[in-house]
Amino acid sequence: MDPHVSAPAGPVLVDYLKALPQYLYPHHPLSRMMHAATRCCCPRLKNPFTRWFVRRFGIDLSEAAQPDPLAYPHFNAFFTRALREGARPLAGGEAVVVSPVDGTVSQLGAIRGGDIFQAKGRRFDLTTLLGGDPARAAPFRDGAFATIYLSPRDYHRIHMPLAGRLTGMVHVPGRLFSVNPATTRVIPGLFARNERVVALFDTAAGPMAVVMVGAIFVGSIETVWAGEVTPPAGSRVSAWGYPADEAPRLVRGEELGRFNMGSTVILLFGRDRLEWDERLAAGGGLRMGQALGSIELPAAR
Structure with a gap:
């Protein structure tokens, strides 16, 4: 086996139970709904959700070019936020x-x-x-x-x-x-x-x-x-x-x-x-x- 490829424990019953309903989901309609919802510019809707998201996933906003999560026009703009300059230095040289x-x-x-x-x-x-x-x-x-x-x-x-x-x-x-x-x-x-x-x-x-x-x-x-x-x-x-x-x-x-x-x-x-x-x-x-x-x-x- 390639030394970098892991062989973790195989799937367990709970994995199958989580995955099985996904075969029934209307994948693209759900994603189109999310596409529209995440571009909603109404502060009364997007601000509470953005605050919850920051808390739920522990987002480090100190790395963002705009650290105020409510300053973004909609949630997708926050989600795809730019990093501040220097937050991700590149390792090594061109090789x-x-x-x-x-x-x-x-x-x-x-x-x-x-x-x-x-x-x-x-x-x-x-x-x-x-x-x-x-x-x-x-x-x-x-x-x-x-x-x-x-x-x-x-x-x-x-x-x-x-x-x-x-x-x-x-x-x-x-x-x-x-x-x-x-x-x-x-x-x-x-x-x-x-x-x-x-x-x-x-x-x-x-x-x-x-x-x-x-x-x-x-x-x-x-x-x-x-x-x-x-x-x-x-x-x-x-x-x-x-x-x-x-x-x-x-x-x-x-x-x-x-x-x-x-x-x-x-x-x-x-x-x-x-x-x-x-x-x-x-x-x-x-x-x-x-x-x-x-x-x-x-x-x-």
Whole structure:
């Protein structure tokens, strides 16, 4: 087994009991309702909920660029709040791959052929994750992956792990199951079933994919170059290419997107391109800018 991939205890009955009703939920209608509710600007509605949310999840507002939670026009603006300058320094130099988000390591390690480890006894398919195109998945076969879970208390903007040029984006429609640890243990192929947006980059480590996975109440995913990609959910996979002379180029640590409410990010790299930081392990906490691993930069000409 890859030393960075954990094999926690298998699912228990309570996990199945929590997950079973989710098959019956009207995922997208519920998420559309939440999308509207979190943009309500009425102070009598949004202020009490925001106060409750800060208390319930222990939000550290000292890190926010705007520390007054009631100063935001609506709850979603608070939820996707910017950090104050210097709150997330980037580790190392350009050869260091940094965490794109605040969150918890769900799993990380090696991709076995086209299989990615989800939880004990469960894996999911690389090609399906990336929208069903084998050519799109080929650069990542036998590569490396990291799955990072964002809880409600976390910072919800997504940043570049490495400097890179955008080469493509894919929107893959799907369900919106919860992605909490209990659900991850019991729902087969969870991350390849939920709605997601895949951003593909060319970097000094070769191809890199940043997969933004939606979840229940998380039907809205934005990127800095395209704005809100979903909703609407759509029914077919949509893909966009970006010519090299027109493609956005983002530096390491620059914002690339955000979740309107929270979910999971999956990073993908090619074979023998990345050496994970040996201190990382499943279940460990991360902060945006923290070192995930390192690459070998091309020799200067």
